[in-house]
Amino acid sequence: MSNPQLPDPVLEVSGLSLSDPPVPGPVLEVSGLSVEYVLDRGSVRAVDDVSFTVSRGEFLGIVGESGCGKSTLLFGVAQLLAPPARICGGTVRFQGKNLVGLTDKQLSAIRWRDVSVVMQSAMNALNPVTSIGKQFKDAMQAHGVRNGDEIAARSAEVLRMVGIDPVHLRSYPHQLSGGMRQRSMIAMAMLFTPDLIIMDEPTSALDVVAQRAMMVQIKELQQTYGFAVIFVTHDMSLISHFSDRLMVMYAGQVGELGSTRKIFDRPRHPYTRGLLEAFPSIRGPRVPLKGIPGNPPDLARLPTGCRFHPRCPLAVERCMHVTPGLYQMDETLVRCLRLADGDTSQRTDEHRSLTP
Amino acid sequence: MAATTVTTQPGRASAGHAARRFWRAVRRNRKATAGAVLLVLFCLIALFPGVLAHDDPTAQIYPRNLGPSAAHLFGTSGLGNDLFAQAVWGTRQVLIIALGAGLAATTIAAVIGVTAAYLGGTWDGALNLLTDVLLVIPLFPLLIVIAAYVQNSGTLVLIAVLTLTGWSYTARQLRSQALTLRRRDFLEAARVRGERPLYIIVVEILPTMISLLLAAFLTNALYAVLFASSLQYIGLGDPNATSWGTMLYWAQNNEALQAGYYLQAIVPGACIALLGAAFALLNYAFDEIGNPALRPVRKIRSKHVQSATS
Amino acid sequence: MRFVLRRAGFFLLTLWAAVTLNFFLPRMMPGNPAIAMMAKFHGRLTGQSLIALETIFGVNTHESLLAQYWHYLCDIATGNFGTSLFFFPSPVSQVVRSALFWTLGLVGLTTIVAFLLGTGVGIVAAWRRGGLLDGIAPPVLVITSAIPYFWIGMMFIMIFGLKLRWLPWSGGTDITAVPGWNPAYIGNVLEHAILPGMALLITTIGTWTLTMRNNMVTILAEDYVRMARAKGLPARRIMLDYAARNAILPNLTGFAMSLGFVVGGAILIEYVFNYPGVGYMLLQAVQNEDYPLMQALFLLITVAVLVAILLADIATAIFDPRTRTAR
Numbered sequence: 001m002s003n004p005q006l007p008d009p010v011l012e013v014s015g016l017s018l019s020d021p022p023v024p025g026p027v028l029e030v031s032g033l034s035v036e037y038v039l040d041r042g043s044v045r046a047v048d049d050v051s052f053t054v055s056r057g058e059f060l061g062i063v064g065e066s067g068c069g070k071s072t073l074l075f076g077v078a079q080l081l082a083p084p085a086r087i088c089g090g091t092v093r094f095q096g097k098n099l100v101g102l103t104d105k106q107l108s109a110i111r112w113r114d115v116s117v118v119m120q121s122a123m124n125a126l127n128p129v130t131s132i133g134k135q136f137k138d139a140m141q142a143h144g145v146r147n148g149d150e151i152a153a154r155s156a157e158v159l160r161m162v163g164i165d166p167v168h169l170r171s172y173p174h175q176l177s178g179g180m181r182q183r184s185m186i187a188m189a190m191l192f193t194p195d196l197i198i199m200d201e202p203t204s205a206l207d208v209v210a211q212r213a214m215m216v217q218i219k220e221l222q223q224t225y226g227f228a229v230i231f232v233t234h235d236m237s238l239i240s241h242f243s244d245r246l247m248v249m250y251a252g253q254v255g256e257l258g259s260t261r262k263i264f265d266r267p268r269h270p271y272t273r274g275l276l277e278a279f280p281s282i283r284g285p286r287v288p289l290k291g292i293p294g295n296p297p298d299l300a301r302l303p304t305g306c307r308f309h310p311r312c313p314l315a316v317e318r319c320m321h322v323t324p325g326l327y328q329m330d331e332t333l334v335r336c337l338r339l340a341d342g343d344t345s346q347r348t349d350e351h352r353s354l355t356p
Numbered sequence: 357m358a359a360t361t362v363t364t365q366p367g368r369a370s371a372g373h374a375a376r377r378f379w380r381a382v383r384r385n386r387k388a389t390a391g392a393v394l395l396v397l398f399c400l401i402a403l404f405p406g407v408l409a410h411d412d413p414t415a416q417i418y419p420r421n422l423g424p425s426a427a428h429l430f431g432t433s434g435l436g437n438d439l440f441a442q443a444v445w446g447t448r449q450v451l452i453i454a455l456g457a458g459l460a461a462t463t464i465a466a467v468i469g470v471t472a473a474y475l476g477g478t479w480d481g482a483l484n485l486l487t488d489v490l491l492v493i494p495l496f497p498l499l500i501v502i503a504a505y506v507q508n509s510g511t512l513v514l515i516a517v518l519t520l521t522g523w524s525y526t527a528r529q530l531r532s533q534a535l536t537l538r539r540r541d542f543l544e545a546a547r548v549r550g551e552r553p554l555y556i557i558v559v560e561i562l563p564t565m566i567s568l569l570l571a572a573f574l575t576n577a578l579y580a581v582l583f584a585s586s587l588q589y590i591g592l593g594d595p596n597a598t599s600w601g602t603m604l605y606w607a608q609n610n611e612a613l614q615a616g617y618y619l620q621a622i623v624p625g626a627c628i629a630l631l632g633a634a635f636a637l638l639n640y641a642f643d644e645i646g647n648p649a650l651r652p653v654r655k656i657r658s659k660h661v662q663s664a665t666s
Numbered sequence: 667m668r669f670v671l672r673r674a675g676f677f678l679l680t681l682w683a684a685v686t687l688n689f690f691l692p693r694m695m696p697g698n699p700a701i702a703m704m705a706k707f708h709g710r711l712t713g714q715s716l717i718a719l720e721t722i723f724g725v726n727t728h729e730s731l732l733a734q735y736w737h738y739l740c741d742i743a744t745g746n747f748g749t750s751l752f753f754f755p756s757p758v759s760q761v762v763r764s765a766l767f768w769t770l771g772l773v774g775l776t777t778i779v780a781f782l783l784g785t786g787v788g789i790v791a792a793w794r795r796g797g798l799l800d801g802i803a804p805p806v807l808v809i810t811s812a813i814p815y816f817w818i819g820m821m822f823i824m825i826f827g828l829k830l831r832w833l834p835w836s837g838g839t840d841i842t843a844v845p846g847w848n849p850a851y852i853g854n855v856l857e858h859a860i861l862p863g864m865a866l867l868i869t870t871i872g873t874w875t876l877t878m879r880n881n882m883v884t885i886l887a888e889d890y891v892r893m894a895r896a897k898g899l900p901a902r903r904i905m906l907d908y909a910a911r912n913a914i915l916p917n918l919t920g921f922a923m924s925l926g927f928v929v930g931g932a933i934l935i936e937y938v939f940n941y942p943g944v945g946y947m948l949l950q951a952v953q954n955e956d957y958p959l960m961q962a963l964f965l966l967i968t969v970a971v972l973v974a975i976l977l978a979d980i981a982t983a984i985f986d987p988r989t990r991t992a993r
Contacts, residue, residue, distance in 0.1 A: 080892050083795065104895060111898030124889040127908050129915070129986055138907070139897040172987045387805060489680045492975060496930025497948065497967045498687070504952040504960060505692055582814050586934055589816055590949055604816075613824055621824070625817035632812030640808045643880070 027195050027228045028054040028077070033090035035069075035076040038083070044300045046072040048252040049090070054196065054228050059219070061243030061260065062232045063275070065296050069252040070232045074200050077230070078117055079107055095195070112139050116189035118199040122181035126173040132184055133169030139191055158187040162217060179210045186218065196228045203238065211235075215242050237279045240264055248272045251297050251307040258332030268334045270312045306337060314338045385644060391637030398631055402447040411441035413598045421610075421617050431619045433603070434610030442603055443623050449511055449599040450631065453584045456511075457518040458577030464523040465572060469530030470565075473537075474553060484531070490524040499583060503592035510594045514587065518580050525579075526572035533568050571642050578635040585628050600624035673979045677972050684968040688961045689738050693731075742965070748958035752951065758962045762944070766966075769943030772859055773932040776866045781921060784871040788878025789910050792886060803875060811872035815931035819865040819938035826861060833861050836940045862939040869935075870928050874921070881913035888912075915986050921978055925971050 035047040046069045054060050064070045075081050077092050079099050092099045094115060099107065119125035127135055136155040145151055156166035162183040173181055182202055189197050199218075203211040219242050222229055233239050239246065239260075246263050248256040248271065256269040267273040274292035294311040297303055303310050309319040319337055326333045327340040334340075401408060416436035424431045430439035472483035502517050537543065546556050587593050588601025595602055603624035607613070612620040729737070741747070747758040791799040827835030834857055845851060885891065886909055894904045933945030940946065944963055951960040 075892075078896060080896055082887070082892070104898075104901065108898035108900070111896060113898075117893065117896040119889050119893060121889065125893045127890045127894070127912070128988060129911055130907070131987075138894075138899055138903070142897060142899045142903070174988055387808070485676075485679070488676065489683045492680050492926070492972065493684055493687075494926040494929045494967050494971045496926070496933060497964050500933070500948060500952060501688075501960060501964050502691060504955075578812060582812075583930075585814055586816065586930070589814075590934075590937060591953065613820060613828060616828070618824055621817075621820050625814065625820065629809075629813040629817060632814070633809045636808045636812035637805075640804065640876075 026053040027056050027058075027095060028230075029091075029093040030077060031091045031093070033073070033076055033092060034088050035072050035081065035085060036088045037085050042300070043088075045088075046085070046252055046299060047076055050249075050252075050254050051090075052247055052254070052257055054230060056195070057222070057226045057228055059222060059229045059231065059242060059244045060247065061239035061245070062230065062247045062249060063234060063236050063239055064249035064255075066234060067296055067299075068249045069299075070249050071200055073249070074198055074230070074232050078115065078198055079104075080117070108142065112194065113143055113192045114194050115196045115198065116192070116194045118185050118189050118197060118202045120201040121205050122178070122185045123173060123205075125185060126181065128173055131170055131172055132176075136169070136188055136191060139188065143192070154191060158190045159184065161190060161221065162187045179206060179214070182206060182210075182214060183217070186214075186221075190221065190225070193225050194227055196230070199229060199231045201233050202231075204233065204235070211238060218242075236275050248275070251302065252299060253307065254326060254333065254335060255308070256332060256334050257326075258330075262330065262332055268329055268332060268339050269308075269336050270314050270338075271308050274311075274313075306335075385641045387637045387644070388641035391634045391639075391641060394630060394634035395638065398447055398451060398634065401444055402451045405445045405448060409438070409441040409444035411438040413437060413441040413445040414596075421612075421615070421620075423617075424619060430623050431617070433606060433620055434612060434617070435606065439603070439619060439623055442598055443600065443627055446599045446603060446624070447627070449597060450581060450584070450601075450628070452511060453514055453518070454577045454581045454631070454635075456515045457522065457580035457584070458573050460515065460519040461523045461576040461580070462526060462569060462573045464519065465525075465527035465576075466530055466565075466569060468523070469527040470534040472527075473531045473534030474556070487524045487527045487531075490521070491528065495521050496583065496586070499587060500590075500592065503587055507592075510597065514584050514593065515580075518583060522576055522579055522583075526575055530565065530568060530572060533565055537565070567642065571639055574635045574639040574642070578632055578639070581628060581632050581635070585624075600627050669983050670980055673976055677976050680972055681969065684965060685739065685742055686735075688964060689735055692957065747962040747965075750956055750959045752954040752956040752959065758959050761959060762947070762962055762966060765942060765944045765947040768941060769932070769936070769945065771855075772863060772936075772941060772943060773866065773928070773945075776863045777870065777925075777928055780867050780871045781874050783867075784874025785878045785914065787871075788875040789882055789905065789913070791875070792879045792882030792913075793905050793909070795883070795886075800879070803879065807872040807876050810868060811876070813869065814934075815865070815869045816934040816938045818869055819862065819935050822861050822865050823938065834858050835861050837942065858941075862935050862941050865938075866928075866931060866935050869931050870924075873924055873927075877916075878913060881916060882909055885909050885913045911985070915982060925974050929967055929971060 030053070031051050033047060033050045034045060036043040036045045048069075050073055052060070062070050062073070072081075072085065075085070076087055077099075079092070079102065081087065087100050090100070094110065097110075099110075126132070130138075133152075133155055136158070137151050140151050140154065145154075152169075155169055159166045159168065164180055164183055164187065168176060168180070168184070176184065182205070185202070203214050206214065215238065218229065218231075221227075231239060231243065243260045245258065246256075246260040247254060248263075248269065250271050256263060256267070256272045263272060264276070267276050271292065278289060278291055292311055297307055297310070303320075305318075305320045305322055306312070306315070306324050309315040312319065314336075316338070322337055324335050324337045324340065326335050328334075329339060414437070416433075418428065418432045418436045418438055420432060420434055420436050422428055422432040428438050428440060430443065433439055433442065468483055468487065472480045472487075498521055499517060502521075506513055506517070543556065543560060546560050551560075584593070585599075585601035585604070588595075588597075588599055589604045589608065591605055593599070593601055593605070595605060601624070604621065607617075607620040607624070610617070610620065612618070745759060747762075750756050750758050750761050753761050787799070787803065791797075791803045794800060823835040826832050837858060891904060891908050894908045899908075929945075932943070933948060935941070936943045936946040937949050944966065948960060948963040948967070951957075951963060
């Protein structure tokens with residue numbers, strides 16, 4: 001049952017649906033997570049008190065500008081931070097168990113089996129001096145699979161899942177094309193059909209056509225195998241077609257969090273609105289494009305009060321002095337004082353919705 | 357030999373701004389400060405040797421092989437020189453060789469390296485080949501052979517010989533960095549403006565490579581100190597010159613160690629080691645300044661310990 | 667394969683350059699060293715060695731420069747390095763052979779140990795960033811690499827040889843030792859090798875350790891190391907297969923480059939300890955003005971370095987699949 005409000009030709013052809021309700025029971029619960037970078041001149045918080053949950057089989061998209069902390073958040077969740085970054089607060093509960101503070105050894109049991117990771121650039125994320133097959137084998141051996149035949153069979157199977165000929169198991173990363181590399185990373189992430197796959201901008205290095213193809217592939221796999229996905233990207237328009245829920249990050253904090261549909265129909269946070277207004281529609285009426293003036297703040301020298309107020313079209317005097325929390329409006333969480341006040345001076349005439 | 361990995365990413369900062377940042381970085385990095393202090397100390401000694409040592413280093417008038425005393429801080433040599441005076445006055449020749457050969461070798465390396473990178477094509481190939489061949493031929497044996505033919509190499513000859521054999525190592529590094537700059541926008545702009553290649557090389561490329569040029573200079577200076585002293589030690593320098601290497605040569609000749617006159621060997625060696633350490637420390641510190649990942653990591657003590665592997 | 671062939675070609679080119687240098691250097695020297703030499707050796711030389719000397723300096727021959735050059739190349743190719751002046755009438759090749767054994771043992775072994783040990787320490791130091799090793803190793807090693815090789819040797823002689831009298835510090839063996847494959851002789855050889863070996867080890871290990879550590883630190887920040895962690899691989903696996911393997915590759919070619927310096931250090935160490943190796947012999951030849959011997963030793967050392975570089979290149983080709991498809 002495809003959504004009539006979303007006549008995406010590609011999706012229609014592949015018969016995918018976007019609004020299948022995910023199975024209840026969260027697979028991941030992040031609560032108050034904060035990550036700081038310890039530098040010579042003091043610490044800087046790249047991620048500040050972020051909370052969200054991911055349900056079984058759900059696709060959560062995380063969007064934001066460069067430097068908003070989304071990649072750091074991802075690594076924080078996956079416990080992959082390296083000095084000078086460190087988690088300085090909060091918990092990350094994966095299937096009930098808090099991962100923060102565990103050693104690599106303790107984490108290795110659930111790593112890859114239950115949670116896997118796909119990174120931005122396969123060229124950088126794959127070991128350049130070992131073959132693809134060997135890297136698949138590594139992961140399997142680390143989790144107790146010793147039988148050579150089993151390993152070979154499974155490796156071939158996951159490659160076929162993403163449409164790559166298993167003969168490439170013998171290839172080295174530099175011998176594959178960019179798209180193939182990226183897909184083999186996804187295949188590798190699927191080795192144990194985990195419950196959650198975390199993806200850090202896996203499509204950013206690809207061209208537009210390849211991006212689309214990969215997103216469709218990911219969505220297909222998700223529908224077939226039922227794993228949850230956290231997908232970080234700066235490309236709002238791309239993610240909107242595939243994610244169930246969306247989290248907009250700004251300056252290390254959650255700006256808006258809710259179902260993708262609701263956010264697109266009625267973006268509440270001025271930043272989210274700014275982001276949506278920046279994307280033109282191919283078919284809609286010609287509207288003057290608006291960017292968001294200014295630059296994201298230096299995390300070491302944050303503005304007082306609301307972090308977004310210097311660039312916000314709705315900002316008033318209060319915004320400079322009071323730090324907004326997350327307020328619930330319908331089922332969306334929004335970090336904005338104006339909206340919490342019930343201020344209805346939102347400019348509804350310039351709404352962007354998914355209907356072209 | 358200083359261990360360096362080329363990682364600097366130069367930007368087009370103005371000279372004044374860069375100099376200030378540089379100075380701050382030197383002050384904050386302990387290794388750089390130590391190295392800089394040592395170097396300045398040696399320079400002062402070389403400039404005003406008479407202030408420290410009152411004896412004539414070449415005068416062989418004292419009783420031989422004396423131990424340290426108030427009159428002779430380091431004792432006397434096997435021929436009757438005051439060791440302290442020799443060490444102090446010897447600083448001059450060593451520094452001249454170090455700075456001279458360092459400067460000359462770096463200049464040649466810069467010219468060849470950058471030109472090769474800039475011109476590209478067959479020129480690059482040819483210059484590269486020349487560099488590689490010279491690089492691979494073992495330097496010290498070559499130095500020995502050349503010095504053997506020349507006999508009794510004085511300061512100038514030493515500088516010349518060290519320069520001619522030593523430029524190849526740093527030429528390689530400079531060429532690599534010049535290559536990364538080749539396509540940068542500000543160079544394209546200069547080319548489009550119609551500037552001549554020489555102008556572009558000297559006025560546009562070289563200033564952005566200052567940090568690497570500095571590192572190359574330090575490397576070459578260190579190499580010059582060590583090799584010049586070594587050559588003098590084995591007798592291929594001018595044995596009548598006042599220098600740390602020649603002090604060691606005479607100590608060896610005198611069989612100082614066997615006879616128990618340790619200071620005759622320890623003093624010049626320690627001087628060489630200290631000056632060498634000054635160059636090496638500065639070089640290593642610049643490596644760290646250029647590549648922040650190499651800086652010393654403070655161990656983070658808290659319940660959320662995250663290290664390379666927890 | 668093509669990679670290796672290219673490197674072999676380079677090898678031959680460098681060899682030719684070294685041989686040519688050997689030929690032209692004596693002829694390029696200012697003044698007329700040949701005449702000076704003649705005067706020095708006057709009366710002590712027989713006809714044979716006089717001719718040899720003249721050949722080297724290109725004096726009194728009736729051939730053109732090019733002809734001389736050609737003859738020289740032919741001689742080298744057939745292994746005819748002339749007759750030693752000092753060890754007259756022994757041919758140079760024979761003299762050299764005796765020293766070769768000592769140097770291969772001392773320098774060869776020590777270099778390999780220094781490389782392995784240094785690389786190992788570098789890997790561990792980088793792996794435990796912020797630990798004790800990582801804190802003291804870099805500054806200490808930076809300083810030791812600046813100390814002149816021979817001085818460490820002299821200090822060793824002073825402390826361990828003379829003051830403490832633990833170990834012998836001169837020669838390859840005791841003068842009275844009788845050569846033979848028996849434990850007594852071998853023990854004697856080893857005893858004499860300890861001090862020079864340690865001195866060489868200390869001076870050369872610094873570079874390996876520092877470059878390995880710096881490379882490792884850079885590599886540890888790479889995404890594929892993070893990925894390996896994400897896969898839940900055991901720490902040792904990550905350290906060796908992912909980090910070290912990539913970090914050591916640039917080190918291999920660096921290893922070859924540094925060999926030139928190791929050779930220099932070895933020469934000085936042999937001199938300080940009177941160890942009868944190739945380096946010691948080279949310096950003796952210089953002091954005795956035994957030019958044929960000197961030239962041959964220079965060539966030998968160059969060839970040794972070139973062979974080592976070639977081996978390092980082959981190793982790189984084996985371990986780094988990217989080189990096989992390069993240009």
